[in-house]
Amino acid sequence: MAMTSSVIQTPIARKISTNAVIRTILANGPISRADIAKLTGLSKQTISEVVRDLEDDGWLKPVGQTDGRPGRNAIIYEINARAGLAVSIDLGGTKIAAAICDLLGNVVAETKVATDPRGGMHLVNQFSDLLVELALAAGTTADKLRLAVLGTPGVLDPVTGHINVAPNIPGIDAINLQQVFSDRMGITVIVENDVNLAAQGERWQGHGVETGNFAFVALGTGVGMGIIANGTLLRGARGAAGEIAYLPIGGDAFDPGGFTLGTFESAVGSVAMLRRYTGFGGRDASTVADLFAAFDAGDTSAVAAIEETARLVAVAIAAIGATLDPELVITGGSIGSRPELVDAIRRFLPRCTPYPPRIEISRFGNRAALMGGVGIAVQRMHDDLFGVKLRDV
Template sequence: MSTAGRTTATDGAPQPVTLAPLSGPGQQPWNRQRLRSNNEWLLLERLRCHGPLSRAQLARDTGLSKPTVSTALATLELAGLAREAGRFAPERGRTAVLYETDPAAGHVLGLDIGRARLRVAVADLSGCVVARRDLPNRGRSANAVADAVVAAAREALAEAGLPGTAVAHTVAGTPGVWDERRRSVRLAASLPGWGRPGLFDRIADGLGTTVTVANDANLAAVGEYTYGAGAGSRLFVYLLVGTGLGLGVVKDGELLTGAHGAAGELGLLRLPGCASATATATATTGTGAGTGTGTTLEETVSADAVVRTALDLGMRRPLSAEKVFTRARLGEPAAVEAVRQEVDRLGYVLAVVAALLDPDVVVLGGGIGRSADLLLRPLEQALYERSPLRPRLEPSRLGQDAVLLGAVATALEAARPEVFERRTAPVPG
């Protein structure tokens, strides 16, 4: 297998970048090059978070001397990491040159691989999406899906005018849990064949980049916490309801993934009275029995469950969950009743989440979440009937882009230090 790309596991959370001590156990000994590197990184992060800034502002904010700031800025400019952003003329004193980071110093790829759609975004180091692709998932095999992802990513890069070597890091969101030992995804029943080892190595080799694999609900939580309705919450839950059921939990800015990366896989819970063998078979085939029911919690509340309920109530094929909600808005009795039953089942899910996690905010996302206008108020009532715990319910602000933007945010956290190290590394010899 080619060594051009490789896959790694992640919990999906953007990790804060901290500077290593200049010396100490397990650290490289103090030297002038390391000191300069730390100063440059400190200034670069300050510019990223608070720029544009002048030399004087940077010196005041960081405690570094003005000569040190000037030297570090010259290095960052030469490396293509920072640039002049204009000039500021105060009422008194000299005109000051302002500096900012150069977002074109590197780029990342975010991938959202779902049963229904494939989404790809190319973003610069500021997080600005410069190109994207959004297409139906028509792959008839796992390999075909992987190849379609690679083709879409290459098209997006071509649209942005970038070679593959411009990508510093790639993060892929997928149903299921990444197994590093087997190098495959487990528990992704909604994508048949997706658990076969080698698929993400195939994507990494096709792109020629490092690919980090993360659960889609976790990435959606990261995206919504970073850019959307979860920002600033102490304990935030993103409930992803669509072709599957999953949740991502962010506590004080840190994603909680559990001991084996499977925290939030609520949809895998088998319902009382379901035999183990039957449940396993159903999880594999994606079938369910009864009005809106299945052997697992996922099959009970997912989009397929809404369709099953509607069909049992007399609605006719062809039918999708989206059509059921649309017809419920028009007042069609069978559709209204199907939505009512979905609210009842989701209310139970929310009560379980509230009891286990005590979140301050729960964001409803995924395909079902796009019908928050019909669901949120009845869901609040259904939750309050079951639990004295009252988290605030919010619709997703990112909508169908939550997973994709979470992948971008996660890729940026890995890419920024990688680009810095590469561009500021001393030239051999």
């Protein structure tokens, strides 16, 4: 009986080979089979078989040929990014932002709508309609989405699936939002605190790429913090690590009214800033955008309101620094993205702490949580489909 030189790989060996090929293409971009073989150490025969299977299944696609080399031109392959699509949703008290991304993290469709003020199940209906419309804009259908990552204020109770400590969104604590939304759309739904998502977004592609110890502080309608400690998201015993809205700063820590919104949030959130502006004699500012416009115009009441807000935030960051010793604090949100406020915070910090951390404004602006959701979605798709984690690449 004639012997054959082909090597029959076991299922485990083939999975390892496939993992190596996918990881190499993700790390290097468009590449030939010969170059994959050089980088992985796998045989040319194994590479050919793996690439053929991945191409047949739609995960790889040819994008051209090598040129300028001796010998025959070789086909170049890249990941077929559209073979996997997911959605990231950032649920806020007034706005819902959503984006569909592909396997490489490219955003292929994005939208923003007003949050249904009725909350509860009305939000599930809104999410469902949003996914249908967004999928259409992306040239696909909602049933082709592989998963959804939902960022919300508050803390997810892993037992009940209810989201607690989210006073700006009514009824969200009365339903298992993750389960109901998943059942409605027929896809896996990952629910995460929105500020934790923002921190993970910075870790993925923002200012946090180069450091494993930083805090993301969101300032807007509400306030919150996501913590990356030694390269890992810090959740705490009940998943509430980073709920800085309840820091005893800016008001009477023993006032039970602070148990709802939080003492610190009540002092520096958008409502508090407008109230402070009016108290200092300001007029004609119905939104925070109006307040910053007045600041830019030299309105002394606006200057005073922003300076006082910055002073309180600086005290909070000093407390964060003393507790966590982060290398970096990244600010974001509708207020935290404003350089007028952040510049003032930088001025106050050395006056209230001997070791002020570096402060940077998020590269994503108001899209930090949305992009964090994209990063989580891409990581989950890579892991589920190929067994490859982003940090492996």
